Amino acid sequence: MTVVNRPASSDTLTGLVSAGAGHFATAVEAQGVPVEQVEWQPPMAGTTDDLAVVVTDPLRRTANQRAVEAVLASQATLVDVAPASEVLGLEPGQFLHAGPPITWDRTSGPMRGALMGAAVFEGLVADAEDAVALFEGGRFSLEPCHHRSAVGPMAGVVSPSMWMFVLEDPATGRRAFCSLNEGLGKVLRFGAYGAEVLERLRWMSAVLGPLLRDTVRAGDPIDVTGILTQMLQMGDEGHNRNRSGTLMVLRDLAPGLVSSGHDAADVAEVLRFIGGNEHFFLNLSMPACKLALDSARDIDGSTMVVAMARNGTEFGIQVSGTGDQWFTGPAQFVDGLYLGGFGPEDANPDIGDSAIAETAGIGGFSMATAPAIVRFVGGTVPDALATTRRMHEITLAKNPRWTIPVLEFEGAPTGIDVTAVCRTGILPQINTGMAGNRAGIGQVGAGLVTPPAEIFPAALAALAERARSRR
Amino acid sequence: MSPSDGFTHMELRTAYADSVTLLQVSRDVAAAPGVLAAQVAMGTPLNVEVLAGMGFDVPTCTPNDLVVALRLESEEALPGALAAVASALVVTARQDNAATGAVRPRTTASAVRRSGAPLALVSVPGGHAAVEAMDALNEGADVMIFSDNVPVDQEVALKRLAADRGLLVMGPDCGTAMVGGVGLGFANVMPRGDVGIVAASGTGCQQLMCLLATAGVGVSAALGVGGRDLSTEVGGLSTMEALRRLDADPSVHRIVLVSKPPAAEVAEAVQAYAGALSTPVDLALLGPGRADLTRATEELLGSLGVPVPTWPVWGAREWHPGPGYLRGLFVGGTLCDEAMLVAGERLGPIRSNIPLAPELALDESLTADAHLMVDFGDDTLTRGRAHPMIDPGLRLDHLARAAADPATAVLLLDVVLGNGAEPDPAALLAPAVTAAITAAREAGRELAVVVACVGTEDDPQGLTRQAQALAEAGAEVHLSNAHAARRAASLTTGATS
Numbered sequence: 026m027t028v029v030n031r032p033a034s035s036d037t038l039t040g041l042v043s044a045g046a047g048h049f050a051t052a053v054e055a056q057g058v059p060v061e062q063v064e065w066q067p068p069m070a071g072t073t074d075d076l077a078v079v080v081t082d083p084l085r086r087t088a089n090q091r092a093v094e095a096v097l098a099s100q101a102t103l104v105d106v107a108p109a110s111e112v113l114g115l116e117p118g119q120f121l122h123a124g125p126p127i128t129w130d131r132t133s134g135p136m137r138g139a140l141m142g143a144a145v146f147e148g149l150v151a152d153a154e155d156a157v158a159l160f161e162g163g164r165f166s167l168e169p170c171h172h173r174s175a176v177g178p179m180a181g182v183v184s185p186s187m188w189m190f191v192l193e194d195p196a197t198g199r200r201a202f203c204s205l206n207e208g209l210g211k212v213l214r215f216g217a218y219g220a221e222v223l224e225r226l227r228w229m230s231a232v233l234g235p236l237l238r239d240t241v242r243a244g245d246p247i248d249v250t251g252i253l254t255q256m257l258q259m260g261d262e263g264h265n266r267n268r269s270g271t272l273m274v275l276r277d278l279a280p281g282l283v284s285s286g287h288d289a290a291d292v293a294e295v296l297r298f299i300g301g302n303e304h305f306f307l308n309l310s311m312p313a314c315k316l317a318l319d320s321a322r323d324i325d326g327s328t329m330v331v332a333m334a335r336n337g338t339e340f341g342i343q344v345s346g347t348g349d350q351w352f353t354g355p356a357q358f359v360d361g362l363y364l365g366g367f368g369p370e371d372a373n374p375d376i377g378d379s380a381i382a383e384t385a386g387i388g389g390f391s392m393a394t395a396p397a398i399v400r401f402v403g404g405t406v407p408d409a410l411a412t413t414r415r416m417h418e419i420t421l422a423k424n425p426r427w428t429i430p431v432l433e434f435e436g437a438p439t440g441i442d443v444t445a446v447c448r449t450g451i452l453p454q455i456n457t458g459m460a461g462n463r464a465g466i467g468q469v470g471a472g473l474v475t476p477p478a479e480i481f482p483a484a485l486a487a488l489a490e491r492a493r494s495r496r
Numbered sequence: 497m498s499p500s501d502g503f504t505h506m507e508l509r510t511a512y513a514d515s516v517t518l519l520q521v522s523r524d525v526a527a528a529p530g531v532l533a534a535q536v537a538m539g540t541p542l543n544v545e546v547l548a549g550m551g552f553d554v555p556t557c558t559p560n561d562l563v564v565a566l567r568l569e570s571e572e573a574l575p576g577a578l579a580a581v582a583s584a585l586v587v588t589a590r591q592d593n594a595a596t597g598a599v600r601p602r603t604t605a606s607a608v609r610r611s612g613a614p615l616a617l618v619s620v621p622g623g624h625a626a627v628e629a630m631d632a633l634n635e636g637a638d639v640m641i642f643s644d645n646v647p648v649d650q651e652v653a654l655k656r657l658a659a660d661r662g663l664l665v666m667g668p669d670c671g672t673a674m675v676g677g678v679g680l681g682f683a684n685v686m687p688r689g690d691v692g693i694v695a696a697s698g699t700g701c702q703q704l705m706c707l708l709a710t711a712g713v714g715v716s717a718a719l720g721v722g723g724r725d726l727s728t729e730v731g732g733l734s735t736m737e738a739l740r741r742l743d744a745d746p747s748v749h750r751i752v753l754v755s756k757p758p759a760a761e762v763a764e765a766v767q768a769y770a771g772a773l774s775t776p777v778d779l780a781l782l783g784p785g786r787a788d789l790t791r792a793t794e795e796l797l798g799s800l801g802v803p804v805p806t807w808p809v810w811g812a813r814e815w816h817p818g819p820g821y822l823r824g825l826f827v828g829g830t831l832c833d834e835a836m837l838v839a840g841e842r843l844g845p846i847r848s849n850i851p852l853a854p855e856l857a858l859d860e861s862l863t864a865d866a867h868l869m870v871d872f873g874d875d876t877l878t879r880g881r882a883h884p885m886i887d888p889g890l891r892l893d894h895l896a897r898a899a900a901d902p903a904t905a906v907l908l909l910d911v912v913l914g915n916g917a918e919p920d921p922a923a924l925l926a927p928a929v930t931a932a933i934t935a936a937r938e939a940g941r942e943l944a945v946v947v948a949c950v951g952t953e954d955d956p957q958g959l960t961r962q963a964q965a966l967a968e969a970g971a972e973v974h975l976s977n978a979h980a981a982r983r984a985a986s987l988t989t990g991a992t993s
Contacts, residue, residue, distance in 0.1 A: 032614055033745040034692070034717035038676030042607040042637070044628040045619030048886065049642065049681060052915040053617070056678045061611035064600040065620050065628070073623045080627045081653040086634050210542050362519040365546035366533065400520045414599040418606055448627065449602040471519075 075489035082492040084326025092321035101313035102246035106237040110185035123181025124336025129160040133337035135216025138464030139180030142218025175202040176378035179214035188234030201316035208302040217467035240281035262395035264388030265456040270306030314385035330441040337376035354477030361472015373462040386439035389454035509562040521584040528580035530573025604631035626650035641667030655733040670720035671698025684914035685954035689714020692742035696755035699828030726758030743773040757783035788978035811967025815944040820905030822988040824869030827884040832871040839985035899932030908984040913951025926969035948980035
């Protein structure tokens with residue numbers, strides 16, 4: 026038994042928290058004691074009993090502390106750039122994709138477009154349309170990026186010849202992987218697979234990948250977590266706004282690229298490509314988040330979400346205390362603004378592994394540090410501040426490294442707690458791009474989205490089942 | 497969409513705005529009257545491509561040019577559309593200044609983290625209470641659970657964790673506490689003193705405190721533990737922690753434990769625990785063959801060397817009720833219990849919704865052709881309803897019904913004052929008492945009404961003020977619940993003998 030030093034029962038009561046009848050709070054306030062009144066409301070339907078079991082599970086507090094500590098201790102460094110065939114062991118005909126597992130017949134337009142484009146890129150088919158039968162017939166296999174310690178933005182399609190960033194935590198040697206960002210406009214990750222898309226992918230494999238590999242291998246590992254720390258001080262939230270991060274990583278890569286001995290025109294093209302793509306850093310921030318969250322997996326009793334991911338059809342989460350099980354529901358439509366003449370009728374439901382950012386506390390969760398992002402939904406700066414503050418209500422910790430200046434350097438809200446989501450009904454807020462709903466269109470807009478609410482009670486039920494079985 | 501439709505306006509401005517801002521501006525302008533399509537964007541290659549895709553003929557421009565591209569129904573719409581562009585750019589700029597976006601705490605964990613408060617008071621519906629209470633324990637705070645209808649397994653889980661962490665769980669169903677001189681839940685305003693109270697019974701604790709206050713004895717702290725704490729299942733976990741707290745408190749010189757008689761093995765453990773403390777512990781255990789709370793208080797006063805006062809009575813009078821039964825209608829569970837024990841000595845078995853023996857249980861009608869006492873604060877009667885000390889409606893209905901029953905000879909009621917309780921219980925109860933007595937008289941009967949009024953002079957409602965109002969309404973009012981019950985029983989005995 027730990028005997029803690031409590032104030033004596035006769036010592037002045039310094040404050041009271043009241044959950045429930047405001048009546049009692051008022052009576053205590055009238056006696057001169059400051060009261061913090063909880064704005065309590067009933068939890069999500071059907072969760073009452075499971076919440077009681079999971080929240081009173083004796084393992085939970087320590088398990089969540091361990092999970093949070095693992096995430097916060099994680100350090101992501103860029104140590105290599107290499108083809109997926111080498112670092113992920115992908116074989117021809119194997120394709121990774123964003124989100125929870127899916128079969129071809131249920132894939133959305135952009136996912137199909139990206140998979141078809143990847144099949145052409147791999148030289149498996151000459152015409153993208155020819156790939157359809159091979160996916161349908163099971164000749165080509167599909168597997169989530171998440172199942173191979175990887176993440177991919179939007180469709181997140183990875184095929185063996187695509188080059189991957191390799192991030193490593195020096196303390197543990199664990200690794201996470203992500204493809205290289207193609208840029209904006211018509212790109213494979215948004216489901217476009219036209220000639221210019223494939224041309225760019227080929228250049229990335231032939232020039233960008235090898236130059237980055239040689240540069241990264243020759244230099245010191247690049248501290249991606251550290252760049253994220255700085256980005257949050259510079260108006261980037263690390264999901265939809267990666268401008269300063271991109272420039273900082275360009276700064277770190279440039280000397281090595283120049284002195285790599287590669288053809289000057291290629292070096293110039295690589296510098297131009299990185300500098301001209303303000304989302305280049307997204308494919309580094311995502312695996313940095315993935316690396317941190319993977320370190321918190323498989324802790325019995327932990328109610329912390331370790332992955333949120335969408336495949337364009339379904340939104341799925343994984344929770345530390347429930348192993349590799351996915352809890353899925355329909356992917357939602359993004360509330361946002363459209364490019365050019367596109368409108369809601371052109372938009373695909375939410376897609377991509379990039380919600381790993383929010384799972385780790387950046388992106389929508391750190392919206393307050395990137396006020397420009399709220400305009401995606403016609404919001405205001407107070408909306409941004411309120412979003413981050415609201416996310417603190419469903420998270421377990423504040424990240425002491427990733428701080429938000431405008432909120433008095435409060436740490437980013439870190440570690441989504443399934444029980445807190447079920448209790449408050451507050452859903453994680455995700456900043457995201459919007460893909461067109463037909464194969465080949467590309468990006469049609471950007472905005473905000475939340476997971477389907479029902480996956481949190483489903484995850485809670487699984488946690489409750491495990492807690493009950495431990496009794 | 498064809499470029500030949502309508503009127504096209506294309507202009508380049510030397511200006512810069514963030515692309516996200518401009519998406520908003522474009523949307524606002526597109527919604528203006530007479531505008532078919534609008535794109536306000538920096539002249540980046542991507543945007544130029546988008547504009548071309550929309551059918552606009554874009555002049556040579558750089559990413560530093562602001563492109564305003566409009567397709568209108570006709571040229572007449574142009575001034576309005578340009579005004580919309582100007583206003584959208586201004587509006588988005590103005591929205592940068594505003595409030596702080598503060599968010600209220602939504603869970604007890606969040607509220608404890610924010611405030612650093614050492615104690616949380618949970619009064620959410622019982623099914624949700626353990627979750628909020630656990631939050632407090634996880635954040636290192638003690639918790640008082642006012643809520644009832646909390647499953648006992650959840651109570652045990654909470655108290656085991658609290659015991660491991662040296663934290664205190666007061667409740668569930670903890671109606672009153674005094675911590676740091678502050679009354680929590682239903683709490684009487686007490687003089688500060690050196691008596692510490694541990695109570696498994698809320699209104700029992702309040703009765704003890706109000707008698708002590710009348711005798712001029714103050715209280716240092718009163719810690720509730722919940723009515724089930726001394727059961728076999730819970731094992732007195734909170735009682736022992738509360739005793740430890742008070743023993744460690746230098747301002748406490750004497751401890752009183754108020755409870756129903758504990759389960760035998762728990763009594764042994766608790767007595768052993770109490771015996772090892774340096775502060776003397778008196779037991780006020782309410783049960784058959786034991787001292788009532790008034791008597792226990794008198795014994796405590798004796799050991800403190802304080803003279804026992806005459807317990808006040810208001811409206812004492814000669815009663816001549818007709819033959820019939822005693823009907824007790826209570827808001828305090830322990831007060832109901834004590835009244836059944838006291839009156840039962842004279843009247844024999846009393847039916848109740850919280851019966852002293854299972855065969856005495858009332859059905860849902862809460863009526864019987866017998867002596868009966870109802871606790872309106874019981875779990876089953878507070879589901880989906882406020883406690884009767886806050887909402888007197890249900891008891892007032894039953895009072896009218898019992899008074900109208902010719903078999904009712906004597907009515908016994910309790911009134912509990914203090915913070916958290918109704919601001920003026922007599923306001924509704926006094927007229928109801930008068931109406932009951934009057935109606936009985938009109939029916940040719942005399943109805944005796946005896947009230948136990950548990951309160952102190954410093955309570956917001958004022959003990960004397962409330963007692964006098966009820967006495968003027970025709971009731972006989974006692975501070976001592978045991979005395980009120982004994983009086984009511986003797987009046988009933990007279991009626992039936």
